[in-house]
Amino acid sequence: MPELPEVEVSRLGITPWLVNETITRVIVRDSRLRWPVPLELSQAEGLPIKAVVRRAKYLLIDIGIANIVLHLGMSGKLRIVDAATPTVKHDHIDIVLGSGKCLRYNDPRRFGACLWQPLGTTLKQLTNLGPEPLTDEFDGERLHMLSRGRKTPVKSFIMDNDTVVGVGNIYANEALFMAGIHPKRSAGNISRERYKHLALDIKAVLTKAIEQGGTTLKDFAQTDGNPGYFKQHLRVYGRTGLPCERCETPIKSMVIGQRNTFFCSVCQR
């Protein structure tokens, strides 16, 4: 479900319901996520939420003594519901609020995570992350510098969290189309000038997707239950065989790094 835009849309959706609310109870129905859900979570009970922050695809719920760290994996979803709302399959965690609402975490595949990060510490999952794509720390200069001597396909390179965080399969495909770069081209074989364009296109596609409420493929929903509307803007992802919007050539697909990859063999070189 979530790349950076979908996580950011989730953050924007839940934040107004959480900030300044007190956590009255934490209910863990199934702790078998990517890592076992920590018992320390119960220490959150009675504490007010100060902020909800995103780093890469992680959401950090700041409760002063610690951050509750959430990751949605491939299929995780967050909803704000009345605490009394009956649960459905895969509703693994509730964070119940003084308002009577609750933040409900649902994740069929259980690739997601809920972690506990005490104040002043940093989880290993949050160390060694590259820069946020929508900050000035990330630019074409960085892509060019880090890619020198690298043979890995440029698509794998930009999806690597050491390079830049938050670029998943959908938006990697889209940004490479926008930049006119073939996804399989060796990262080290791309000029500084082309990387400048690519960095700007990554920023542009992520920004646009956030504005559109993310991309709903099958089951992503904003926290109000509405779908994201970026799907209608996808130019290559999932469009195998359909005409390229720029040159009419059928979009091709191939597997790169275990991920399905979509591109126009004429527009992308």
Added chain:
DNA sequence: AACATAACCTGGTGGC
């Protein structure tokens, strides 16, 4: 270090 590959898990889809 760099790179490739398997693995984690469930559900939806399409073919027969």
Added chain:
DNA sequence: TGCCACCAGGTTATGT
């Protein structure tokens, strides 16, 4: 209708 193979938005662990 049923069965089965295959695919999916991410990340980590392991092997060369």
